Amino acid sequence: MTPFGRTPDGHDARLFTLRNRAGLRADISDYGGTIVRLFAPDRQGRNDDVVLGFESLADYVDRSPHFGCVVGRCGNRIAGGTFTLDGRTYRLATNNSPGGHPCHLHGGLRGFDKLTWAAEPGTDAGQDALRLRLRSPDGDEGYPGTLDVLMTYTLTDDNALRIDYEASTDQPTPVNLTHHSYFNLAGAGRGDVLDHTLTLNARAFTPVDAGLIPTGRLASVAGTPFDFTKPHRIGERIDADDEQLQLAGGYDHNFVLEPPAVAGGLVRAATVVEPNSGRRLVVETTEPGVQLYTGNFLTGTLVGKEGRRYAHRGGFCLETQHFPDSPNQPSFPSVILRPGRILRSTTVYRFDTV
Numbered sequence: 001m002t003p004f005g006r007t008p009d010g011h012d013a014r015l016f017t018l019r020n021r022a023g024l025r026a027d028i029s030d031y032g033g034t035i036v037r038l039f040a041p042d043r044q045g046r047n048d049d050v051v052l053g054f055e056s057l058a059d060y061v062d063r064s065p066h067f068g069c070v071v072g073r074c075g076n077r078i079a080g081g082t083f084t085l086d087g088r089t090y091r092l093a094t095n096n097s098p099g100g101h102p103c104h105l106h107g108g109l110r111g112f113d114k115l116t117w118a119a120e121p122g123t124d125a126g127q128d129a130l131r132l133r134l135r136s137p138d139g140d141e142g143y144p145g146t147l148d149v150l151m152t153y154t155l156t157d158d159n160a161l162r163i164d165y166e167a168s169t170d171q172p173t174p175v176n177l178t179h180h181s182y183f184n185l186a187g188a189g190r191g192d193v194l195d196h197t198l199t200l201n202a203r204a205f206t207p208v209d210a211g212l213i214p215t216g217r218l219a220s221v222a223g224t225p226f227d228f229t230k231p232h233r234i235g236e237r238i239d240a241d242d243e244q245l246q247l248a249g250g251y252d253h254n255f256v257l258e259p260p261a262v263a264g265g266l267v268r269a270a271t272v273v274e275p276n277s278g279r280r281l282v283v284e285t286t287e288p289g290v291q292l293y294t295g296n297f298l299t300g301t302l303v304g305k306e307g308r309r310y311a312h313r314g315g316f317c318l319e320t321q322h323f324p325d326s327p328n329q330p331s332f333p334s335v336i337l338r339p340g341r342i343l344r345s346t347t348v349y350r351f352d353t354v
Contacts, residue, residue, distance in 0.1 A: 001121065004029050004036075005057030011116040013057050018128035018155040021163060023047060024351065026155055030119040031057060032112065033070035033132050033151055034180055037305070038161065043278030043353040050279065050351075052189070052315045055305050061114070065297060066180040069113035069303075069338065070151060071106045073136055073143050074335065075178040076283065076291060076324035078104040078255070079213040082222040083327035085144065085172055092142040097246070100144075101211025106180070108141035112149070113180070129154040138171065145171030149336075161348040173336045174327045177345060182295060182315030185281060186275030189308025193316045194235025199271040200228035200292070202255035206323055206332075207244055213325050216332075218256055221336040226253065231273075234294060234316060249296035250313065252288045254323050270318050278353040285320035285347040288333050293317040320347040 004015040013031040025047070027037040036054075039047040053067045054060055060067065081094035081104035096105035107112065117132040129152055136147040145168045154162040165177045184193050205226050206214040223229040225245060227238035238250050245251070257269050266284040270292075273280045283290070295313045302310045323332040337343050 004031065007057070007146060008061060013116060014119065016119060016121050018130060018153065020127065020155045021157050024155055024159050024161075025068070026161060027155065028130055028153055029057070029060075030117045030132060030176050031060060032114060033117055033153075034060060034113070035068040035161075038181070040159070040185075040279055040351040041124060041353065048187040048277070049102055049305065050183055050185050050188060052184065052304055060156075063302065066113055067097065067105060068181045069179075070132075070177065071258065071319070072149065072175065073107050073141065073147060073178050074104075074174045074176045074327070075106055075319065075321055077213055078178065079211070079325050079328055081142075083174065085174070085328065090144060091140055098212040098276060099208075099210040103211055103213060106238045110141065112136070114179075117151070120184055122141055124152070124154045127154055127156050144175050145173040147173060147175065149177070150319050158350070159352060160348050163347045163349075164204065165343065165345040166319055167337060168341070169337050170339055174335045174337045175343055176322045176326065176335045177343075178291075178319045179323045180317060180319055181229070182317055183272070183281060184315050185272065185279040186277055189304055189306065189310060189314070192235070192311050192313040194233065194238065194313060195275060197231045197232050197273045198228050198292075200255050200290070201270070202257055202290070203229060204256040206254045206256065206289075208247060208253065210247060212248060212252060214254065214323060214332075216329050221255075226255075230310050231271075235278075235313070238294065238313075250294040252291045252294070252296060254281045254291050256289055257285070257287070266346065269320060271346050272316070272318075273354055280352050280354050282350040282352075283318050283320065283347065284350065286345050287320040287322065287347065289321050289323050291317065291319040291324070293319065293324035308349040
């Protein structure tokens with residue numbers, strides 16, 4: 001554990017290092033549960049940091065586009081920053097306005113990514129782990145109920161970063177927790193990710209409107225630039241004459257995984273390969289969806305670790321999740337957690353080479 005600066009509200013942030021026997025290493029802060037560095041080997045056995053981020057806490061506080069953090073209480077977008085639950089309407093911060101349409105994004109002005117979690121380093125079956133706890137009080141960012149969250153990062157000996165979430169509440173409330181690392185398997189800051197090859201285990205996605213809010217429809221990917229059921233380069237069709245891609249400036253869409261996870265079992269969501277390094281990332285999850293985001297809002301102005309600029313589309317996110325705007329979409333899988341129930345969710349990011 002090493003110091004990582006002081007937050008604006010006076011908390012001392014720390015950085016914890018997890019290692020496994022195969023050489024994988026993760027540096028994780030208790031500020032936002034943020035993965036600051038993640039080193040993975042290439043096909044020659046050379047390690048490189050494969051997540052975008054900053055050297056200092058101040059940069060995460062002031063200008064981070066959710067690099068590497070935990071997102072909550074409710075990840076992704078909620079239309080108009082409002083929802084109705086059990087006959088009562090709740091109003092949340094509108095901290096994002098795609099296309100001039102205000103919405104609530106990633107938990108609001110001070111979501112879980114901007115809070116200091118209680119951290120406890122330890123082991124799980126002999127493997128390095130970090131447990132992070134957070135209590136979100138009733139009314140936090142406009143959400144009802146006191147929510148208690150336990151999140152555990154484990155670095156497994158088969159070269160996987162495993163993320164386990166648990167949450168409980170004393171009032172009904174929407175909860176949609178996810179992780180928001182921007183990956184570049186060539187190495188953070190080493191150009192864009194357009195030549196990475198992606199496969200998604202999804203035959204449908206949720207189209208969006210001009211405000212990037214799902215319309216409520218599930219659309220087939222067949223015959224569209226959203227069909228990654230077979231491997232395609234991320235950049236192969238990203239600039240196609242397609243309304244959905246033009247609305248988002250690239251991929252920023254939720255994909256419907258199949259078959260859905262059953263009784264907490266993991267399903268493969270995605271496989272990504274970077275051809276030059278040979279690094280491969282496999283994502284498994286218990287969640288019903290995954291948001292593919294291709295760094296469309298990166299402009300090359302952010303300077304990250306080792307003084308490297310992060311190019312437009314210089315990282316991709318695979319945010320395992322329930323679907324965006326679920327509190328307002330009765331046909332989507334529910335994100336409402338009620339007292340007496342425990343939310344449990346797991347996502348695994350596994351690394352190897354080809």
